Amino acid sequence: MQGHVDSVTRDRIKGWAWDPAEPGEPVLLGIYDNGRPIGEIIADGFRKGLKEAGIGDGCHAFDWKIPGGLSPARAHTIEVRRLSDRRLLPGSEAPLEAAVIGTAGPTNQGMQGHVDSVTRDRIEGWAWDSAEAEAAVLLRVYDNGIAIGEVTADRFREGLRNAGVGNGRHAFSWTIPGGLSPALSHAIEVRRQSDGWQLPGSDEALAADPGAIAATELPLGGSLDICTRGMISGWACDSADPGRPVALEILNERSVIARVLANRYREDLETAGIGDGRHAFQVQIPGGLAPLERHVIRVRSARDAREIPGSPFVIETSDSFDGALEDAVVKAIDALEGDGDHYRALSFLAAQTERILQQRADADGARTARAAFREFRRRRDLHAAADPGLRALVIDNDVPDAARDAGSQAILSHMRALQELGYSVGFVAAQEENPGAAAAAQLDAAGVALYRPPVYATPEEVLRRQRDCFDLIYLHRLANAEKYLALARHYNSRAKLIYSVADLHHIRIARQAEVEERPELNALSRRIRLAECTAAFQAGAVLTHSPDEARWLGQSVPEASVHVVPWGIEARAPETSIAERRGIAFIAGFGHRPNVDAACYLAREIMPLVRQHGDGLPCLLAGTAMPEVVTALAAPDIEILGAVPDLDEVFSRVRLTVAPLRYGAGIKGKVLNSLAAGIPCVMTPIAAEGLGLDGKLPSLVAETAEDIAALVLRLHADASALAALAEAGLDFVRRRYSHQATAAALKAAIAAVR
Numbered sequence: 083m084q085g086h087v088d089s090v091t092r093d094r095i096k097g098w099a100w101d102p103a104e105p106g107e108p109v110l111l112g113i114y115d116n117g118r119p120i121g122e123i124i125a126d127g128f129r130k131g132l133k134e135a136g137i138g139d140g141c142h143a144f145d146w147k148i149p150g151g152l153s154p155a156r157a158h159t160i161e162v163r164r165l166s167d168r169r170l171l172p173g174s175e176a177p178l179e180a181a182v183i184g185t186a187g188p189t190n191q192g193m194q195g196h197v198d199s200v201t202r203d204r205i206e207g208w209a210w211d212s213a214e215a216e217a218a219v220l221l222r223v224y225d226n227g228i229a230i231g232e233v234t235a236d237r238f239r240e241g242l243r244n245a246g247v248g249n250g251r252h253a254f255s256w257t258i259p260g261g262l263s264p265a266l267s268h269a270i271e272v273r274r275q276s277d278g279w280q281l282p283g284s285d286e287a288l289a290a291d292p293g294a295i296a297a298t299e300l301p302l303g304g305s306l307d308i309c310t311r312g313m314i315s316g317w318a319c320d321s322a323d324p325g326r327p328v329a330l331e332i333l334n335e336r337s338v339i340a341r342v343l344a345n346r347y348r349e350d351l352e353t354a355g356i357g358d359g360r361h362a363f364q365v366q367i368p369g370g371l372a373p374l375e376r377h378v379i380r381v382r383s384a385r386d387a388r389e390i391p392g393s394p395f396v397i398e399t400s401d402s403f404d405g406a407l408e409d410a411v412v413k414a415i416d417a418l419e420g421d422g423d424h425y426r427a428l429s430f431l432a433a434q435t436e437r438i439l440q441q442r443a444d445a446d447g448a449r450t451a452r453a454a455f456r457e458f459r460r461r462r463d464l465h466a467a468a469d470p471g472l473r474a475l476v477i478d479n480d481v482p483d484a485a486r487d488a489g490s491q492a493i494l495s496h497m498r499a500l501q502e503l504g505y506s507v508g509f510v511a512a513q514e515e516n517p518g519a520a521a522a523a524q525l526d527a528a529g530v531a532l533y534r535p536p537v538y539a540t541p542e543e544v545l546r547r548q549r550d551c552f553d554l555i556y557l558h559r560l561a562n563a564e565k566y567l568a569l570a571r572h573y574n575s576r577a578k579l580i581y582s583v584a585d586l587h588h589i590r591i592a593r594q595a596e597v598e599e600r601p602e603l604n605a606l607s608r609r610i611r612l613a614e615c616t617a618a619f620q621a622g623a624v625l626t627h628s629p630d631e632a633r634w635l636g637q638s639v640p641e642a643s644v645h646v647v648p649w650g651i652e653a654r655a656p657e658t659s660i661a662e663r664r665g666i667a668f669i670a671g672f673g674h675r676p677n678v679d680a681a682c683y684l685a686r687e688i689m690p691l692v693r694q695h696g697d698g699l700p701c702l703l704a705g706t707a708m709p710e711v712v713t714a715l716a717a718p719d720i721e722i723l724g725a726v727p728d729l730d731e732v733f734s735r736v737r738l739t740v741a742p743l744r745y746g747a748g749i750k751g752k753v754l755n756s757l758a759a760g761i762p763c764v765m766t767p768i769a770a771e772g773l774g775l776d777g778k779l780p781s782l783v784a785e786t787a788e789d790i791a792a793l794v795l796r797l798h799a800d801a802s803a804l805a806a807l808a809e810a811g812l813d814f815v816r817r818r819y820s821h822q823a824t825a826a827a828l829k830a831a832i833a834a835v836r
Contacts, residue, residue, distance in 0.1 A: 083109065083164060084137070085125070087173030090160045092152040097162060098132055099125040099171055100142040111171070113146060114161040120228055121146060121336035122165065124376055149337045152178065153227040153271060154278040193274065194247070195219070195235070197283030200270050202262040207272060208242055209235040209281055210252040221281070223256060224271040231256065232275060259341045261329070263386040264291040302328070302383055303356070304344070306392030309379050311371040315364040316381065317351055318344040318390045324357045329384040332365060334377050340365045341384060373400040373407040440547060442537045446508070447473070447551030473551060474505040475577075477541050477566055478558040480514040481521035481532065485727060486706045487671035488751020489584055492627065493558055495649035496582070497530055499825040503832070505554060508533055510541045512562050541566055545573040554578045554832065560587055560610065563617040578835040581621035582647075585748025586631050588614055590676065593745030593768070597679070618642040622835035625828075627749040628772025645831035648749075650821035653812045656760040658734045660801045665700035666764075666794055667736045669729060669752050673707035676746040683787070684742045685715040691791035693719065699798065704732050733759040737798050741769035742790060749773060754819060757811030762804060764793050774818070778810040 085099030099109040108126035112119055125144040133140025152158050158178040162171040195209030209219040218236035222229055233256040243250025262268050268288040272281045304318035318328040327345035331338050344363040352359025371377050377397040382389040400407050418427055444450065451470040476497055482490035497507045508531040511517055517534050525532045533544045545555075545566065555570045555577045557563045563581040570579055588611035595603035618624045618639045625647045626632050635644045656663075668684055670677035681703055692699055703712060704723040716722045726732060733739075739756040741763055749772050756763040762782055763769075770783045784790045797803055817823075 083169055083171075085109070085142075085171045087160075087162050087171050090178065092148065092154060092158070092178060094145065094147050095123075095160060095162065096143075096145045097125075097171060097173060098129065098137070098143045099162075099164065100132075100137050105138045108142065110165045111144065112163050112165045112168075114163065115152065115158050115227060117159075117161075118226065118228075119336075121148070122378060123335070126376070149229065151229055153224045153229070153273070156227040158227060193219075193279050195252075195281040197270075197272050197281050200288065202258070202264060202268075202288060204255060204257050205233075205270065205272065206253070206255045207235075207281060207283060208239065208247070208253045209272075209274065210242075210247050212248075215248045218251070220275040221254065221272050222275045224273065225262065225268050227269075227271075230258070259331070259338070259384065261385050262288065266290055266386075302388040302390055304328075304361070304381075304390035304392075306379075306381050306390055306395055309392075309395040309397065311367065311373060311377070311397060313364065313366055314340070314379065314381065315362070316390065316392065317348065317356070317362045318381075318383070319351075319356055319361040320383070327360065330363060330390075331382055331384045333380040333382070334371065339367070369413070370409060371397065373410055375399060439537055439543075443544075443547030446531065446533070446537075447548035449548075449551055452551060472503075472505045472553045474500045474507045474554040474556060475544065475548075475552045476500075476507060476509045476530075476556045476558065477512055477562045478509070479512050479561065481509070481511050481517045481525065483521070483524070485725070485729075487674070488749070488754075489558070491651070491751055491755075492582075492584070492649040494528065495651075495821065495824055496556070496625075496647070496828060497528065498650065498821065499828045500554070500556070501529060502821075502825045503829055507531070508544075510534070510538060510544045512541050512565070542569060545569050549573045550576065552577045554580065556580045556582060557621070558582045559584045560614055560617060563621065564613055567617060567620050578832060579620075579622040580625060580831070580835070581617050581623070582625040583614065583618075583631065583635075583748075585628070585746070586614060586626075586634065587747070589631070589634075590745060590747040593747070594675065594679075597744045615639050618644070623831045625831055628747075629774060630772045631748065643831075643834050643836050645827065645834065647827040647831055648819050648824050650824040651754055651758045651815055651819045653758045653815040654760070655812065656733055656808070657730070660737060660804055663735055663737045665702065665736045666738045666740055666798070667702040667704060667732050668740050668742070669732060669755065670705045671707060672705050672709060672712055676743055677705070677752075678709060678712060679745070680741070680743045681712045681715060683744055684740060685717070685720055687787040688740070688742060688791050688794075689717075689720060691788060692794060695791075695795055699795075702732060702736060704729070729755060730759065733761050736761065737804055738794060739763045740790065740794065741765040742787075743769040747771075754815065758815045758819070760808040760812055762797065762807040762811060764790055764797070766790070776814065778807055779814055782807065 083099060083101045085097060087095065087097040089096045095113060099111060101107065101109055108124050111123050111125060113121040113123065123144045123146040125142050127143040127145060128141045129143040130140060132142055161174045163169060192212035194212065195207060197205065197207040199206045205223060209221055211217065211219055218234050221233050221235060223231045223233065233254045235252050235254040237253040237255060238251045239253040240250060242252055267290045271284040273279060302318060303321055305316045307316040308314065314332055318330055320326065320328050327343045330342050330344055332340040342363045342365050344361050346362040346364060347360045348362040349359060351361055376399045379395045379397065380389055381393045415427065418424055448470045455469055476493065478493055482493045484491050484494055500507050509525055510533040517532060522532045538544045552574045555574060557566055557580065567579060570577065588607045591603050591607040591610060595601060595607065615638055618635055619641055623643045623645060624635060625645055626635065627648055629646050632644050632646045635642060668681060672678055689701055698719055701720045702723055703715065703720065704726050706725045708724050713722050739761055741750055741753050743750065743766050746768050750769045753763045753765055753769055753773065764782050764784060767783055767785055784793045
């Protein structure tokens with residue numbers, strides 16, 4: 083052990099201690115006055131000079147304020163020892179000589195008084211300063227040189243008034259909390275607090291009681307059951323005198339913080355045969371113990387210092403923002419007064435909040451490990467640094483939900499593919515302000531980190547706080563590419579930037595303008611086309627699910643690196659036979675305008691034709707975000723299901739699905755989901771666009787309402803044709819939309835980033 087006692091006064095002891103064998107562990111020290119223990123302290127304070135001298139991390143200093151101070155009338159030899167082995171710290175055994183106090187002088191010429199009686203429970207006497215005849219004298223009481231309390235000499239005694247001692251209000255009678263231990267000898271001094279002047283009659287000695295000394299060798303029964311920063315409770319019983327409640331002292335380190343009588347009733351104590359059960363205690367700590375300090379709590383008999391079982395109990399420094407620390411902050415804020423306090427507190431809290439946010443972002447981004455690895459790669463003479471691995475950030479409008487829409491299915495599939503390619507993936511939602519716990523749990527189950535409030539309020543904060551911490555940034559949809567491409571390049575200049583178009587919005591808007599006869603949408607389509615081409619030009623690579631859209635992008639933006647990347651879908655045969663199923667279904671996310679139009683087209687133009695020839699063929703409408711215009715389509719043969727937790731519930735009921743889209747763009751997830759479930763889908767050319775249907779599957783495409791109705795009726799009645807198409811659909815999905823195919827295509831796109 084190394085260390086030193088640097089300074090000793092009657093009020094404070096300072097120094098440092100460090101054990102090189104355990105450099106990270108603070109040393110627990112005991113402090114002794116003339117051989118008697120008076121306190122304990124942990125050497126864990128920071129001192130810059132220690133750190134600069136190579137003494138661990140510098141957190142090995144101590145500074146102990148002596149409760150009440152040491153008596154100035156006595157000589158004191160102070161020792162500081164390690165508690166584990168009583169090893170003496172260099173600089174210990176520092177002597178403090180007794181001060182010359184009590185002689186005549188200008189400060190105490192008028193001081194009079196006397197200690198009249200001293201017992202183990204009470205001290206009585208009087209004190210009066212004729213120079214301040216009406217003022218009460220504040221006194222301090224010492225036991226063996228250690229301050230144990232203070233008392234004001236302000237009680238009335240008629241004998242004093244008759245003797246001409248002021249107005250007679252100069253007596254004192256002090257009850258010693260818990261009494262003095264009969265097992266120890268005590269030298270009592272009473273001194274004026276202001277200058278240490280000792281009252282005549284002090285130095286009264288109380289000898290130890292031999293019988294009491296023997297009694298202290300018996301253990302004190304009891305238990306320290308609960309010990310927190312706010313409450314301490316348990317029970318205590320003296321087997322030598324079970325009928326008498328035990329007076330207890332509760333100490334924090336060596337300072338008494340509470341006194342309590344163990345006389346509360348507990349039924350379990352009586353049941354256990356512990357007296358009459360009235361031996362429990364409970365103490366609430368006003369304001370609680372400081373959460374940022376370590377506390378050593380002792381519960382002992384006030385008479386003889388025997389500790390109850392379970393004492394001492396150590397409450398470590400709070401290493402998290404727990405309830406105690408929250409309460410402390412709330413109390414500090416409640417105490418603020420005036421503009422100055424508020425501005426100062428706001429400035430401080432804002433700065434600390436910024437620190438916490440950046441610390442969290444640095445941890446999320448593995449900033450230290452990444453910097454160390456980059457330095458290692460730059461300078462081979464350094465010690466090897468662990469590779470922190472590749473990191474990818476995905477930005478989309480909302481947290482993906484596979485049951486909501488095809489866009490969610492695509493983004494979840496691509497994040498899975500990124501993981502298979504070795505990336506640690508994080509996600510941030512650009513429009514969903516505060517994703518809930520369910521969304522977080524879904525991504526957590528997929529191994530994807532969700533960046534959300536309160537740490538990250540926006541994608542901008544993720545990009546800024548995790549600067550240079552991403553190897554790849556994936557921007558899904560045009561709106562996010564427009565907002566964040568430039569920011570992504572600014573804050574993460576080394577990252578590969580990928581823009582996934584989802585679908586070409588300008589094509590969908592132009593088709594909507596034509597179908598709905600709304601020429602004003604053409605101007606919007608042209609503006610979106612310019613934005614999509616600009617984003618494609620700026621991105622390192624552009625992803626699309628549709629070969630048709632890839633060709634258009636390649637022709638319109640020849641500088642762009644354009645790649646067709648599907649999304650992975652699990653193909654599985656239906657659990658019910660064709661004979662057990664009847665009817666058709668349209669499945670869609672109705673937050674997408676083309677799907678609302680398709681539902682209305684199906685109910686108003688196709689189903690009337692089906693009714694004419696179809697013997698009441700039922701039609702199910704299922705999907706999320708269903709507006710009133712769709713729910714109003716309900717009819718005897720049109721059942722509105724709304725959102726369903728599992729699409730297989732729908733697929734198990736029907737023989738066919740339909741996708742009667744009149745406009746749209748990109749790949750249609752509703753078609754792929756149906757084929758992957760072994761359910762053939764009758765679709766329009768718009769719905770089939772970009773899929774690259776082969777084999778028997780092109781026969782599922784029909785353009786007009788009449789053709790769709792006729793094809794539905796024919797296939798619904800032909801079980802063998804349905805079975806063949808179902809098998810063709812499953813084979814198509816397995817070949818073209820597997821997770822392996824998705825990962826391979828995404829790997830090629832990343833490798834080709836400009």
